[in-house]
Structure formats: C-alpha cells, structure tokens
Amino acid sequence: MRIALLGFSIECNRFAPPATQRDFDTRCWVMGQEVVTDARAASPKALGEMPGFVADMDAAGPWEPHGILLAMAEPNGPVEHAAFTRMMAIWQDGLEALRGRVDGVYCVLHGAGLTTELDDPEGALQALVREVLGPDMPLVCSYDLHGNVSDAMVRDCDAFIGYRTNPHLDMRERGAESAQILRRLLTGTKAHRALRRLPIVAPTVSLLTAQGPYAEVIDLGQAWAAEDARILNVSVMGGFAYGDTPFNGMAVVVTATEQNAAEALADRLALAAWERRDRFVAKLTPLEEAVRRARQSAVPLAFADVADNPGGGGRGNTMFILEAFHAAGIAECLVGIIHDPLLAEEAHRLGRGARFTARFNRPQGTLSADDAFSHPFAAEAEVVALSDGRVTGRRGIYGGTAMTLGPTAALRLGGITVVVVSIRAQCADPAFFEHLGLDIGAARAVVVKSRGHFRGGFDEFFGHDQIVEVDAPGLTSPILTRFAWTKLQRPMLPIDPETRWVLPPRG
Ligand SMILES: [Zn+2]
Known part of the structure; x- marks a missing residue:
C-alpha cells in the first residue's frame, strides 16, 4: 500500500x-x-x-x-x-x-x-x-x-x-x-x-x-x-x-x-x-459577577475568557478580566497566557526579581493594532520566572505535543501572577503555567484565555461546576449578535429567532 x-x-x-x-x-x-x-x-x-x-x-x-x-x-x-x-x-x-x-x-x-x-x-x-x-x-x-x-x-x-x-x-x-x-x-x-x-x-x-x-x-x-x-x-x-x-x-x-x-x-x-x-445558546457570566465570585467562592474557580480565545482567532491579549480582577484586589490568582512579545522581551531583559511598570499592549510595535479589543493596561509588577517557552503539553488537546511559546515570563501584579508569551496560543494546557514553577493547585482563581480546550487540560483541578465562562468583549465572543456578518446565510439560529427549516426532499 x-x-x-x-x-x-x-x-x-x-x-x-x-x-x-x-x-x-x-x-x-x-x-x-x-x-x-x-x-x-x-x-x-x-x-x-x-x-x-x-x-x-x-x-x-x-x-x-x-x-x-x-x-x-x-x-x-x-x-x-x-x-x-x-x-x-x-x-x-x-x-x-x-x-x-x-x-x-x-x-x-x-x-x-x-x-x-x-x-x-x-x-x-x-x-x-x-x-x-x-x-x-x-x-x-x-x-x-x-x-x-x-x-x-x-x-x-x-x-x-x-x-x-x-x-x-x-x-x-x-x-x-x-x-x-x-x-x-x-x-x-x-x-x-x-x-x-x-x-x-x-x-x-x-x-x-x-x-x-x-x-x-x-x-x-x-x-x-x-x-x-x-x-x-x-x-x-x-x-x-x-x-x-x-x-x-x-x-x-x-x-x-x-x-x-x-x-x-x-x-x-x-x-x-x-x-x-x-x-444551542450561550449562557455567560457578566464580568462584575465573575469578580464577585472570584472574591467570594469557597472553592477554587477557573474563569474562561471565552471571547478572547486564541483557539478561535482571538489575539490572547485583551485586558478586561485582568484589569477588573486587579482593580478588585483578587489574590492567589493565575492569569494566562497573555500574548505580548514586547513585554516578555522586556521582562527577559530586566531579569528575574526585577520590579517595573508592566505595560501590556503598549502602543508601539504591531500588537496594539491587532484589533479593537486589545487596549493598553499598566500595573506595577515583579518578574518572578522566565523561560524560553519550549513546552511539551501535558494533558488534553496539546498532550504530548511539542509547543513553543517563545520567550515567556511570569509577572506578579499584586496577588495576580500573569504568564506572558511571545507566540500566541490558547491556554489549554497546565504545562503553560507549571513549566514556570507556578502551582495551579494552590491558586484560588485561574483565568484562562481559552474557550473550552482548557477543560481537557485543567480537569484535574476544576470540575464542570468550578468553571465560569465570562462575558467580556472580544473577537470570539459567543454572543453572535455582536458581529457584523458578511457571508453568513440568514436567517440563522440563534441570531434570528424566526429561522425555520424542513428536511429537504430526497431526489
Ligand atoms: Zn476545533
């Protein structure tokens, strides 16, 4: 053969x-x-x-x-x-x-x-x-x-x-x-x-x-x-x-x-x-409600940033959840993986232990022009870990797959540790945190830039009812009425509630 x-x-x-x-x-x-x-x-x-x-x-x-x-x-x-x-x-x-x-x-x-x-x-x-x-x-x-x-x-x-x-x-x-x-x-x-x-x-x-x-x-x-x-x-x-x-x-x-x-x-x-x-509809949690749950939950929770899923074309760099969690003082929290090559490069240049003002999506370079949702955000930070971003996936969709995230850094912003990468990928594998020495099991809240594949990678830590799908703006929002469709046939469910369909006759 x-x-x-x-x-x-x-x-x-x-x-x-x-x-x-x-x-x-x-x-x-x-x-x-x-x-x-x-x-x-x-x-x-x-x-x-x-x-x-x-x-x-x-x-x-x-x-x-x-x-x-x-x-x-x-x-x-x-x-x-x-x-x-x-x-x-x-x-x-x-x-x-x-x-x-x-x-x-x-x-x-x-x-x-x-x-x-x-x-x-x-x-x-x-x-x-x-x-x-x-x-x-x-x-x-x-x-x-x-x-x-x-x-x-x-x-x-x-x-x-x-x-x-x-x-x-x-x-x-x-x-x-x-x-x-x-x-x-x-x-x-x-x-x-x-x-x-x-x-x-x-x-x-x-x-x-x-x-x-x-x-x-x-x-x-x-x-x-x-x-x-x-x-x-x-x-x-x-x-x-x-x-x-x-x-x-x-x-x-x-x-x-x-x-x-x-x-x-x-x-x-x-x-x-x-x-x-x-x-076939989306039931998402508003961002304010997600902040409240992060603060009050008795059990650790995973917060999925479903609207900025690199696994659906999202840029992996919107700041809506990070900014809200940071402002609310959420602690024992991991956020990843944020695509920002300039920031990762700066962290590598400054070295482990350095304190600096981390400027996400800074307006020079190519990143900030990516899309309308990738706004700048700045916060005081410490570089807590660095890597070259070579990772072998441990579980789920990337399990056993050789991945490269490019120069990668873990930055501590108050109680939140953020993983910043140079090559965009969805946060579907615990190895993306673990290879930097970060302990997912010790976190109270983990924010993942992923729509659903994190479920296959993080199921050791978070059961179905410990997952919160957050409604933030983004290129992969499941709220489909927010998009200016150009070629989609209409009417179409769930955008057009009046949509009808019958089985086509067989010739
Ligand atoms: Zn798929």
Missing part, C-alpha cells in the same frame, strides 16, 4: 488579522518524509491525526508512506492568499510526482480555513487531489468538528471523518479510523456520502461533548451507526461561526457503503439536531 500524506489545518476567524507563513512555521510545517518521522516522534509537532494514522498503518503491516506537506497553525485570521498559493504549489508538485506511484491519499484538514481570497481552501485542496490523481483515487479526509462544511468538501473525498470530542481528545483515534477506512477502500469497498446542513451556528460554548445537546446528537449518531453495518462514519460538524462563510451551519455528514443508507441516517440525525435547536 502506497499512501500519499498531506494536510492543511487552521481555523480562521474572518474578523481577526491575517495569518502568515510564519504562523505555520512556528507551529507545524513538515515536508516530505518528515511528515512520517514527525508522526512517529515521541512529541510530534502535528496534532494527533497524522500520528494516529501512521501508527495504525504501521501496526497493520508493511506500507509505503509518501509525505508531501502537512501545514498546521493555531487559529487566526484568514491566511494570506499568497502563502496559501505557495502551499498549493507544493501539494501540486508533490501529487504530480506521485502520479501512478500511490494507491490512496490521506489528507488532514480542519474545515474552517479561509484565505484572504477564498472561503473554502480545504475544498480547493481536495479538488486539487482529485484533479491530479483522478476521481477514482481513494481519498480519506479528516476534519475538526469546528469545520464549516462546503458541498465541495463532501463531494471531493471518499470518506469524511470529523472529530467527536470537544474539548478535542480523539484526534489520534480519528487518524486511526481514517487509516482503517482507507484500507477498506483499497480492498474494493465503495463509499458514498450524504450531507445535511442546518441553519444553526451554535455558539462555541454550546458545543461540548461531555453533556448538552451536541453530545446527545453525536451519541445518537454513533448508536445508530452501530446498528447498520453499511455505515462507515457519522460526523456531526458543529461548525465555527466566526468563519462567516455562505456554508456555515451545523452539518451532518454520513459515509456509507450505500447511498441510501447514508441519506437515511443523515436525515434522521439532522432532525434530531434540529429538535434541540433552542439549546
């Missing part, structure tokens, strides 16, 4: 500044056979899909992997189109060189990519694979469940595999499942797909899979799939509202050995999702 391996993964928030080549270089940019060596490494740069795929193939017997390019970056704004065009040229050259020399293709995708010119870069990459290797080449694609599903994405693949966990913990399993399905395709199984898209852009905080309406729909899909041997995969794609595409909307995608089986299950599951439509 000779398999081509490639991928493009970034979640793009249309309201955030553009992502550049550097954002891929600093996260995961592996080419040629490095795709395979990285996947087999103890701490890969890639998230779990490719390592899971390669491990499953390795375990199944001899095979011949042909890596092309796997480019992954943290969520951001749309990718600069010129950078994406260069990537497309690399994939095209790689695929052309493999023409006649491979039996199948595995492609790691996110599904919520954008470029500064394209709404559907994933669809463009899938079409390129079809164009170069022909319509009959078995092609399995895996996606983050936050992907927005275009018709092209479903058309130009054989099997469509979406994550089933949020926070994301099943990337390796989905990679392994992709390998298993690809091997079936290589032995003659034919796959068919059905897509149902609903007019629901679920706020990110309503898409958890441990409990709630989304969990119920995913579980139903798995239960029904288990009853029918023709079903190869059921994916319920929650989508990513801030992508703001014409094809936004929760989507059910079923892959099956018979078209009718795929269509019937997709209908049934889409109806099950629609019946739960009124429950």
Whole structure:
C-alpha cells in the first residue's frame, strides 16, 4: 500500500488579522518524509491525526508512506492568499510526482480555513487531489468538528471523518479510523456520502461533548451507526461561526457503503439536531459577577475568557478580566497566557526579581493594532520566572505535543501572577503555567484565555461546576449578535429567532 500524506489545518476567524507563513512555521510545517518521522516522534509537532494514522498503518503491516506537506497553525485570521498559493504549489508538485506511484491519499484538514481570497481552501485542496490523481483515487479526509462544511468538501473525498470530542481528545483515534477506512477502500469497498446542513451556528460554548445537546446528537449518531453495518462514519460538524462563510451551519455528514443508507441516517440525525435547536445558546457570566465570585467562592474557580480565545482567532491579549480582577484586589490568582512579545522581551531583559511598570499592549510595535479589543493596561509588577517557552503539553488537546511559546515570563501584579508569551496560543494546557514553577493547585482563581480546550487540560483541578465562562468583549465572543456578518446565510439560529427549516426532499 502506497499512501500519499498531506494536510492543511487552521481555523480562521474572518474578523481577526491575517495569518502568515510564519504562523505555520512556528507551529507545524513538515515536508516530505518528515511528515512520517514527525508522526512517529515521541512529541510530534502535528496534532494527533497524522500520528494516529501512521501508527495504525504501521501496526497493520508493511506500507509505503509518501509525505508531501502537512501545514498546521493555531487559529487566526484568514491566511494570506499568497502563502496559501505557495502551499498549493507544493501539494501540486508533490501529487504530480506521485502520479501512478500511490494507491490512496490521506489528507488532514480542519474545515474552517479561509484565505484572504477564498472561503473554502480545504475544498480547493481536495479538488486539487482529485484533479491530479483522478476521481477514482481513494481519498480519506479528516476534519475538526469546528469545520464549516462546503458541498465541495463532501463531494471531493471518499470518506469524511470529523472529530467527536470537544474539548478535542480523539484526534489520534480519528487518524486511526481514517487509516482503517482507507484500507477498506483499497480492498474494493465503495463509499458514498450524504450531507445535511442546518441553519444553526451554535455558539462555541454550546458545543461540548461531555453533556448538552451536541453530545446527545453525536451519541445518537454513533448508536445508530452501530446498528447498520453499511455505515462507515457519522460526523456531526458543529461548525465555527466566526468563519462567516455562505456554508456555515451545523452539518451532518454520513459515509456509507450505500447511498441510501447514508441519506437515511443523515436525515434522521439532522432532525434530531434540529429538535434541540433552542439549546444551542450561550449562557455567560457578566464580568462584575465573575469578580464577585472570584472574591467570594469557597472553592477554587477557573474563569474562561471565552471571547478572547486564541483557539478561535482571538489575539490572547485583551485586558478586561485582568484589569477588573486587579482593580478588585483578587489574590492567589493565575492569569494566562497573555500574548505580548514586547513585554516578555522586556521582562527577559530586566531579569528575574526585577520590579517595573508592566505595560501590556503598549502602543508601539504591531500588537496594539491587532484589533479593537486589545487596549493598553499598566500595573506595577515583579518578574518572578522566565523561560524560553519550549513546552511539551501535558494533558488534553496539546498532550504530548511539542509547543513553543517563545520567550515567556511570569509577572506578579499584586496577588495576580500573569504568564506572558511571545507566540500566541490558547491556554489549554497546565504545562503553560507549571513549566514556570507556578502551582495551579494552590491558586484560588485561574483565568484562562481559552474557550473550552482548557477543560481537557485543567480537569484535574476544576470540575464542570468550578468553571465560569465570562462575558467580556472580544473577537470570539459567543454572543453572535455582536458581529457584523458578511457571508453568513440568514436567517440563522440563534441570531434570528424566526429561522425555520424542513428536511429537504430526497431526489
Ligand atoms: Zn476545533
């Protein structure tokens, strides 16, 4: 079995500044056979899909992997189109060189990519694979469940595999499942797909899979799939509202050995999702209430700054919660991770133990121009710890993944210790605090720049009822009426309460 391996993964928030080549270089940019060596490494740069795929193939017997390019970056704004065009040229050259020399293709995708010119870069990459290797080449694609599903994405693949966990913990399993399905395709199984898209852009905080309406729909899909041997995969794609595409909307995608089986299950599951439509809403805690709870709670609490989530394109530097907590004198508190390279650099220059006025988002440099929400804030501070920001994730989405945060500093502002980094990332892993010697277990309040992935990393410290989702302003606010949508189809729930939907008739 000779398999081509490639991928493009970034979640793009249309309201955030553009992502550049550097954002891929600093996260995961592996080419040629490095795709395979990285996947087999103890701490890969890639998230779990490719390592899971390669491990499953390795375990199944001899095979011949042909890596092309796997480019992954943290969520951001749309990718600069010129950078994406260069990537497309690399994939095209790689695929052309493999023409006649491979039996199948595995492609790691996110599904919520954008470029500064394209709404559907994933669809463009899938079409390129079809164009170069022909319509009959078995092609399995895996996606983050936050992907927005275009018709092209479903058309130009054989099997469509979406994550089933949020926070994301099943990337390796989905990679392994992709390998298993690809091997079936290589032995003659034919796959068919059905897509149902609903007019629901679920706020990110309503898409958890441990409990709630989304969990119920995913579980139903798995239960029904288990009853029918023709079903190869059921994916319920929650989508990513801030992508703001014409094809936004929760989507059910079923892959099956018979078209009718795929269509019937997709209908049934889409109806099950629609019946739960009124429950895909955000219930956030106002900032003043969060301050009160930080001061009075008998148990330690985690405060999620869901509106400034770098994992959704947020800049990781808004000051609303830090400023309010500092003004209120909240103590025994950790805040992280704040993206401010100038401040991190200054702390490194001053050295450990130095006292100075920490100026966040200072108006020179590039940071302050990031977006309307990143206001300056200054406070007296002491440098309590420094690092080069090289961290291996300990738990959750980044568990086992080699991360680099760039020069990093822990600053003490009164009773609050703030972790400042130079490379933007969401605060999903306790290692981001712990590698600086900070003790999460000793904190009374921990403020995380993360929407939901911190749940998978910090669950040792904070149970479900110790988490407060704070309503502060930001680029990833779950209050969707605050955004000036440009391409989202209307009416759309929960923005337009009058939205109606009926199952489309089957032709
Ligand atoms: Zn995601």
